[in-house]
Amino acid sequence: MSDENAIDNPLNLDIPDHLQYSEEHVWVDDSVSPAIVGITAYAEQQLGELVFIDLPDEGTRVEAGDEVLELESAKAVEPLVCPVAGTIRYVNHDAADDPSVVNNDPYGEGWLLKIELDDDEPELLDAESYAKIAQ
Template sequence: MSETNETPLNLDVPEHLEYSEEHVWVDASVEPAVVGLTEYAVNQLGELVFVDLPEPGTRVEAGDEIVELESQKAVQPLVCPVAGTVRYVNREASDDPGIITNDPYGEGWILKIELDDDEPALLTAEEYAKLVK
């Protein structure tokens, strides 16, 4: 994702989530863990027009490109930061990708995954905020 765009310094980076350097958030405090795209990533991509989700039951490894995100600007894969089995996908986000754009940390979640590893190597909110500033 391009660093040339002006990035607003008041991005929302919820404290209770963990983050990947590929701009994906994980909420491992719930079972199954919830995975979504950060506000920074949404701002970089622009308005999403298509989301290709994996099927529930799909086994993924950390680093796998598991979701294809298409915006008016680019086609970008979502790189999964954790390993596990996809249990649920957000069909509403697939039907209306604008949900992700408008509410990336709420209704715009992308998938729920049963984690293999209880301690994935992710960034804290503070570390992620420094990365995107």
């Protein structure tokens, strides 16, 4: 794997170790404020080529477990289950305009939301724990 800061798993998916993960295949970078949220490479592969992303409004209040947006691909329409509570401060309009950004770079330019967290330490999985379920 080219990224020495990533964890390998049997599917050879990129799982950056500086992020935290939910069991619903959503990543959170809470090292910045507001925290950045997106879907994992595993989720992107399972969905296939995205054709539409229905983003929520900035300023929307979310609770952990809320379905905050929909990702539509040729295969399915799937909700994104937010793993953290807070207020959505930014949405990625570039990803909504061109959903392939998420397919091509789910951990970078393909981020989906920036959320001002209610809790500084959300209960999420580290990369090693997430790798065990992303199979």
